[in-house]
Amino acid sequence: MHRISLAPRPDWREKAEAVGFRFHEMYGEAYWVDDAAYCFELEEIEDEIEAPSQELHDMCMDLVGDIVNDELALHRLAIPREYHDVVRNSWQRQDRHLYGRFDLAYDGSGPAKLLEYNADTPTSLFETAYFQYNWLIDQIALGALSPDTDQFNSVQEKLVDAFGQFSKDRIFHFASISDSTEDYGTTAYLMDCAIQAGHRAQFLDVREIGIDAEGRYSDLQNRIIERCFKLYPWEFMLRETFAEQLIDNGQVFVEPAWKSVLSNKGLLPLLWQHYPGHPNLLPSFFADDADAAGLSDYVVKPLLSREGENVSLFRDGHEVLAAPGDYGDEGYIVQAYAPLFESEAGHAVLGSWIVGDQACGIGIREDKSLITANLSRFVPHIISG
Structure with a gap:
């Protein structure tokens, strides 16, 4: 590529x-x-x-x-x-x-x-x-x-x-x-x-x-x-x-x-639960799942966000980028970061x-x-x- x-x-x-x-x-x-x-x-x-x-x-x-x-x-x-x-x-x-x-x-x-x-x-x-x-x-x-x-x-x-x-x-x-x-x-x-x-x-x-x-x-x-x-x-x-x-x-x-x-976006932790370690999946958890705390580089996404709204990127546990928007009241998931x-x-x-x-x-x-x-x-x- x-x-x-x-x-x-x-x-x-x-x-x-x-x-x-x-x-x-x-x-x-x-x-x-x-x-x-x-x-x-x-x-x-x-x-x-x-x-x-x-x-x-x-x-x-x-x-x-x-x-x-x-x-x-x-x-x-x-x-x-x-x-x-x-x-x-x-x-x-x-x-x-x-x-x-x-x-x-x-x-x-x-x-x-x-x-x-x-x-x-x-x-x-x-x-x-x-x-x-x-x-x-x-x-x-x-x-x-x-x-x-x-x-x-x-x-x-x-x-x-x-x-x-x-x-x-x-x-x-x-x-x-x-x-x-x-x-x-x-x-x-x-x-x-x-x-x-x-x-x-x-x-x-x-x-x-x-x-x-x-x-x-x-x-x-x-x-x-x-x-x-x-x-x-x-x-x-x-x-x-x-x-x-x-x-x-x-x-x-x-x-x-x-x-x-x-x-x-809640599909992502459900997929990870059913297919843990799959090579095309990223570790993903609902935000209140204790396993989410084990990620150091990760992305936080609202369940229903579109066009990247209210998505936040964390590196070494610190927020480095956040997008504004109107989502989030419905809850969040946490997904391991993958480089683009x-x-x-x-x-x-x-x-x-x-x-x-x-x-x-x-x-x-x-x-x-x-x-x-x-x-x-x-x-x-x-x-x-």
């Missing part, structure tokens, strides 16, 4: 705008990086990233049944008591799921280490599945990369296949917060994949989800919402005014309610995608900070010959 520089495509911004990638700049900063790439060897991808990602996902899936049937575990994950059955029933019905993204620490010198599993509302999907592949094709055409250059990236094909597994006998609604450019762009991309798979699709803002006279979810045209992909976290869903209807209508949503146990790949551009986190239960691609984000946050940049990757 190493980082290279190369000339940016002269028209990449126009190409981004033309395909709806309007968040190539965010918060006044560049988000997409067109003049660099991370390089891997094929064996490195297959043995150090793809195979471990598949194994980690399989381990997570094996663990779900234990968690949903354990009241204490659900409580430790801060899932509201009145919705434990919503989560449990979702798993027992085998509600179909779609995708997720592992965040891995990997620098090419040892096993990839799981930092967290974004199993509910992962973003950086469009740029992984579509735009970085277009970048590869263009750079080959420009002569900057050799014709045999490849990527670990079948994410779009797997998404279309996964959507094809859902029945097409009803409208497939897609919901997100429409004034979030990134969330809307990601949702629109997924909706396009569903249409490619043969679905009728309709977008609506999460805030426009209604309830009809019979207690069913409905859209602005008063149509019953029978299936809805929502780029909106389950921890928010379970605290919305319409959450009560989940008791009878929990099967409507994708990702399903059981994904709430995998997208929670480091270059003059910053620190890189590898996002490994699971679609339809298969590891199928990677995307890389880098940040000047050791805590990857909302100012991180997306850098494409290649597999060199």
